[in-house]
Amino acid sequence: MKKVSVSFTLNGDPVTADVPVTWTLLKTLREYFELTGAKEGCGVGECGACTVLVDGKAVNSCLYPIPEVEGRSVTTIEGIAEKDGTLHPIQKAFLENNGVQCGFCTSGMIMSAKALLDQNPDPSEEDIRKSIAGNFCRCTGYVQIVESIQMAAKLKE
Amino acid sequence: MPDYLFVGKSIPRTIEADKVTGKAVYINDLRRPGMLYGKILYSTHAHARIKRIDASKARRLQGVRAVLTGRDIPDVRVGFLKDQTVLKKDVVRQFRDEVAAVAAITPEIAEEALSLIEVEYEPLPAVFDPIEAMKEGAPLVHETDARGRPVKSNILPLPWKFSVGDMEQARKEAAFVTKDHVSTTWVNQCCMGTSGCVAEFDQSNNLTLYSPTNVIFGHIGRISEYFSRIGLAGKKIRVVNPVVGGSFGTKLDTDIYEFIAIQLALNTRKPVKILFDREEEFRALPPRQPAVFTIEQGCDREGRLVFRHCEAVLDNGAYTSWGATTPSVMIMPMSSLYRVPNVYFKATCVYTNNIYAQAMRGYGNPQATFAVETSMDSLAEAAGIDPAEFRLINRNQPGDETPMNLKITSCGLEECIRAVKERLQWDEKKKARQKTRGLGMASLIHVAGGARVTKSDGHGIMVKLDEFGHVDVIESGTDQGQGSPTVISQIVAEALGVRPEDVFITFGDTALALWDAGTHASRHTFMAGNAALIACAKAKRQILDMAVDIIPKIVKLNFKRMKRKDPGFAEPDLDYGLIADPEDLDIRDRMIFPKKEPDHPYFRVPISDILRNGLHVGIGESRVVAAEAFYDPPTEMLNREMKGNLSMTYAFGTTGVEVEVDEETGDVRILNLVAAHDVGKAMNPTLLLGQIYGAGYTGVGYGLTEEIKVRNGRVMNPSFRDYQMLTAMDVVPIEPVIVEPDDKDGPYGAKGVGEPGLVPTAPAIANAVYDAIGVRIRDLPITPEKILTALKQKKGGMNV
Ligand code: FES
Ligand code: FES
Numbered sequence: 001m002k003k004v005s006v007s008f009t010l011n012g013d014p015v016t017a018d019v020p021v022t023w024t025l026l027k028t029l030r031e032y033f034e035l036t037g038a039k040e041g042c043g044v045g046e047c048g049a050c051t052v053l054v055d056g057k058a059v060n061s062c063l064y065p066i067p068e069v070e071g072r073s074v075t076t077i078e079g080i081a082e083k084d085g086t087l088h089p090i091q092k093a094f095l096e097n098n099g100v101q102c103g104f105c106t107s108g109m110i111m112s113a114k115a116l117l118d119q120n121p122d123p124s125e126e127d128i129r130k131s132i133a134g135n136f137c138r139c140t141g142y143v144q145i146v147e148s149i150q151m152a153a154k155l156k157e
Numbered sequence: 158m159p160d161y162l163f164v165g166k167s168i169p170r171t172i173e174a175d176k177v178t179g180k181a182v183y184i185n186d187l188r189r190p191g192m193l194y195g196k197i198l199y200s201t202h203a204h205a206r207i208k209r210i211d212a213s214k215a216r217r218l219q220g221v222r223a224v225l226t227g228r229d230i231p232d233v234r235v236g237f238l239k240d241q242t243v244l245k246k247d248v249v250r251q252f253r254d255e256v257a258a259v260a261a262i263t264p265e266i267a268e269e270a271l272s273l274i275e276v277e278y279e280p281l282p283a284v285f286d287p288i289e290a291m292k293e294g295a296p297l298v299h300e301t302d303a304r305g306r307p308v309k310s311n312i313l314p315l316p317w318k319f320s321v322g323d324m325e326q327a328r329k330e331a332a333f334v335t336k337d338h339v340s341t342t343w344v345n346q347c348c349m350g351t352s353g354c355v356a357e358f359d360q361s362n363n364l365t366l367y368s369p370t371n372v373i374f375g376h377i378g379r380i381s382e383y384f385s386r387i388g389l390a391g392k393k394i395r396v397v398n399p400v401v402g403g404s405f406g407t408k409l410d411t412d413i414y415e416f417i418a419i420q421l422a423l424n425t426r427k428p429v430k431i432l433f434d435r436e437e438e439f440r441a442l443p444p445r446q447p448a449v450f451t452i453e454q455g456c457d458r459e460g461r462l463v464f465r466h467c468e469a470v471l472d473n474g475a476y477t478s479w480g481a482t483t484p485s486v487m488i489m490p491m492s493s494l495y496r497v498p499n500v501y502f503k504a505t506c507v508y509t510n511n512i513y514a515q516a517m518r519g520y521g522n523p524q525a526t527f528a529v530e531t532s533m534d535s536l537a538e539a540a541g542i543d544p545a546e547f548r549l550i551n552r553n554q555p556g557d558e559t560p561m562n563l564k565i566t567s568c569g570l571e572e573c574i575r576a577v578k579e580r581l582q583w584d585e586k587k588k589a590r591q592k593t594r595g596l597g598m599a600s601l602i603h604v605a606g607g608a609r610v611t612k613s614d615g616h617g618i619m620v621k622l623d624e625f626g627h628v629d630v631i632e633s634g635t636d637q638g639q640g641s642p643t644v645i646s647q648i649v650a651e652a653l654g655v656r657p658e659d660v661f662i663t664f665g666d667t668a669l670a671l672w673d674a675g676t677h678a679s680r681h682t683f684m685a686g687n688a689a690l691i692a693c694a695k696a697k698r699q700i701l702d703m704a705v706d707i708i709p710k711i712v713k714l715n716f717k718r719m720k721r722k723d724p725g726f727a728e729p730d731l732d733y734g735l736i737a738d739p740e741d742l743d744i745r746d747r748m749i750f751p752k753k754e755p756d757h758p759y760f761r762v763p764i765s766d767i768l769r770n771g772l773h774v775g776i777g778e779s780r781v782v783a784a785e786a787f788y789d790p791p792t793e794m795l796n797r798e799m800k801g802n803l804s805m806t807y808a809f810g811t812t813g814v815e816v817e818v819d820e821e822t823g824d825v826r827i828l829n830l831v832a833a834h835d836v837g838k839a840m841n842p843t844l845l846l847g848q849i850y851g852a853g854y855t856g857v858g859y860g861l862t863e864e865i866k867v868r869n870g871r872v873m874n875p876s877f878r879d880y881q882m883l884t885a886m887d888v889v890p891i892e893p894v895i896v897e898p899d900d901k902d903g904p905y906g907a908k909g910v911g912e913p914g915l916v917p918t919a920p921a922i923a924n925a926v927y928d929a930i931g932v933r934i935r936d937l938p939i940t941p942e943k944i945l946t947a948l949k950q951k952k953g954g955m956n957v
Contacts, residue, residue, distance in 0.1 A: 037179015102638025
């Protein structure tokens with residue numbers, strides 16, 4: 001299969017991936033870089049479990065063709081805590097307020113929330129719900145996820 | 158109120174930090190050296206004879222390591238009624254029938270290999286409607302039973318019947334009687350993590366199965382039975398849970414894909430992983446059991462129920478998994494939700510060529526409660542009694558013994574109903590009615606202190622402490638995301654006298670754990686909590702026994718040191734009697750101290766000092782602390798008449814909703830949803846709310862949007878786009894109310910709470926819709942189309 005060599009920034013580090021040209025960003029993250037935090041919940045852009053940030057925007061990495069990552073900056077759930085292990089305020093808030101149950105949707109939820117809070121540090125509930133409208137969760141009923149993101153916004157202040 | 162340090166507190170889920178950093182390893186992420194990827198070829202017919210399978214092209218594809226058809230593996234029957242084989246050899250009976258399987262070095266190659274397998278079918282007549290399937294002359298889904306004897310009918314040999322009292326007499330006594338036809342459909346559990354497993358044999362054919370099952374020991378039982386028929390009798394089976402991406406009933410049975418992974422691993426001598434994609438999750442995983450009910454109830458002039466009579470038909474699909482046993486749980490609300498002296502319930506399960514069903518949160522309870530609570534509303538109206546008042550009149554009460562012999566101990570149902578009334582301003586709003594707005598409520602009863610559905614309903618637990626004061630807990634249950642790592646660590650910390658962050662819990666490994674009946678039936682906190690209390694009491698006693706010996710030694714050693722430093726130091730005169738008996742000591746927040754003088758300046762010692770000094774002593778004297786417990790409560794299995802007190806205690810609750818219905822579009826908007834739950838004791842209020850919100854939301858989906866559309870046996874909407882699960886944009890204002898009657902048998906008074914939130918939600922919505930627009934939707938989900946059709950019929954003068 002035809003391969004491509006794609007260079008980009010991954011969680012702050014410059015990287016190059018040599019992968020089949022048909023691979024998605026999700027597959028590259030999971031298989032090539034062994035970053036399995038982003039999950040495949042559907043593989044077709046309908047659930048948000050695979051959400052990562054590309055140049056600060058939340059995207060469904062299961063739909064994102066790897067060649068298009070060239071030169072961009074990708075952030076995954078593995079890249080948002082401090083280097084010393086201190087959790088990002090959103091991660092803290094999700095633990096604090098039960099925003100995580102089974103956790104399968106969590107990486108995607110947190111990345112969508114991060115994209116929002118980086119843009120809008122003081123979002124309304126409506127803003128928050130919109131930002132995670134494409135992130136499905138079966139466990140929580142979203143209530144404590146929304147609350148966790150609200151709490152994170154406060155923690156960040 | 159005892160002054161607890163951790164129980165009843167909203168301790169955060171810090172123990173699960175790996176889930177917010179991407180470190181948690183789900184089955185999706187698990188990879189073993191040399192692992193192959195398995196894929197399954199499914200039937201393309203609802204009912205057909207397999208005339209020919211040619212897998213030769215697939216076998217020749219580079220990277221393929223095995224291709225199996227029904228001819229390549231032993232012809233062994235599996236499943237609850239042993240009505241299917243792992244791969245189907247001669248006949249397919251539903252679209253999800255597994256016809257062949259491939260193992261290859263990548264999932265892509267495995268997929269390609271599937272497309273190279275040629276299967277020729279000869280279609281057979283099929284039957285999709287259970288009522289049709291019951292009729293004489295209907296096409297037979299199975300021509301023989303498990304033993305090869307010919308069968309004459311599609312009706313399963315599982316006659317669920319429950320009968321108490323004198324129905325004929327009761328009918329005569331009833332002043333008001335109503336009859337409703339009610340139906341519920343298939344819904345998918347929609348775990349966000351799709352299903353999968355990794356099967357791996359060692360050189361001696363002992364199996365390790367990485368599986369997200371919530372019944373790890375049940376898995377072993379079923380697989381070992383299979384092993385005994387394929388020549389692997391006596392081999393060791395170990396089941397290990399990865400982190401589980403949602404369960405909700407899907408992991409109760411050993412699924413066919415797991416047997417297929419085992420066969421592929423055996424055949425290739427390599428670890429084999431099978432991981433479902435989302436479409437398979439919708440097409441090939443057994444969903445919630447659908448059912449149709451005809452329910453009649455009667456009450457006297459005062460509104461007291463005199464009888465309940467219900468017949469149900471369940472579309473079993475082509476094979477039998479736990480779905481066919483949901484009537485055993487339906488009997489509980491049928492016989493015991495509200496006081497009703499005369500009860501008749503009969504459920505008939507019928508084979509069809511549809512997909513078959515399994516368990517989902519609540520088991521058969523949501524279906525049956527939808528029937529009972531729809532009927533309660535009809536009857537209240539017929540009797541001219543306010544629906545809330547009607548429920549209060551008939552409410553269950555502490556000390557009741559129900560017709561099913563359930564012994565009700567603690568019961569907060571009255572408080573729940575009253576709380577819902579108050580929060581919804583029920584009486585005020587009923588008086589000042591607003592057009593198209595309405596109120597409805599429904600209640601529930603569920604097992605909340607275990608459920609003896611197998612001979613043992615036990616739960617084993619082991620607790621050991623290291624010399625630093627860390628506690629290892631080896632749980633025999635599984636963690637599916639319900640919060641047990643936190644709650645069990647709170648219980649252990651409280652009971653042992655350490656802190657939750659000192660507790661490390663291993664879940665889901667049959668090689669380490671004692672035994673457990675399964676993390677199902679909302680039983681985990683109750684069972685594991687009680688087991689933990691027993692084990693912790695034993696471990697604590699061991700520590701205190703050591704402390705009695707060691708504290709004086711530590712104190713004296715300290716005095717010696719002090720004297721060395723300061724020769725003038727005068728040893729105080731201490732009352733060693735304070736610490737002479739382990740009974741006189743206690744442990745709290747990592748410190749051991751005499752009960753009579755907790756702040757004693759010399760006798761208050763860190764627990765780790767005792768553990769270290771107890772271990773590093775010498776031959777014959779060194780001690781370690783470890784204890785185990787197996788808690789198996791004194792409950793009863795259901796007898797032949799389907800009676801028995803199968804749980805130590807029962808959960809009650811009431812959901813009330815206010816809705817607004819748009820008569821133009823048929824849309825239902827939930828303005829307020831109050832979920833009042835009798836939980837015994839809230840062990841961790843924040844986590845508890847998560848269970849109520851999550852279950853409540855799934856219940857709203859069950860009520861309003863969710864449905865697997867099955868047409869002629871085929872799933873028509875196998876994607877999130879077409880299956881309408883609620884998203885964050887579907888705002889449902891859920892207001893939980895926690896009722897804590899404190900249960901004498903629960904650990905620290907707690908009852909189970911995992912399933913209840915879902916159970917009464919859909920009927921409460923249906924009843925509110927009726928209150929709003931005067932049409933009763935008796936067929937879930939309550940879609941805008943159904944509402945518009947019903948409104949049209951009402952306008953046309955038809956009675957709905
Ligand atoms: S996996 Fe990408 S949206 Fe579902
Ligand atoms: S926490 Fe389980 S799907 Fe969201």
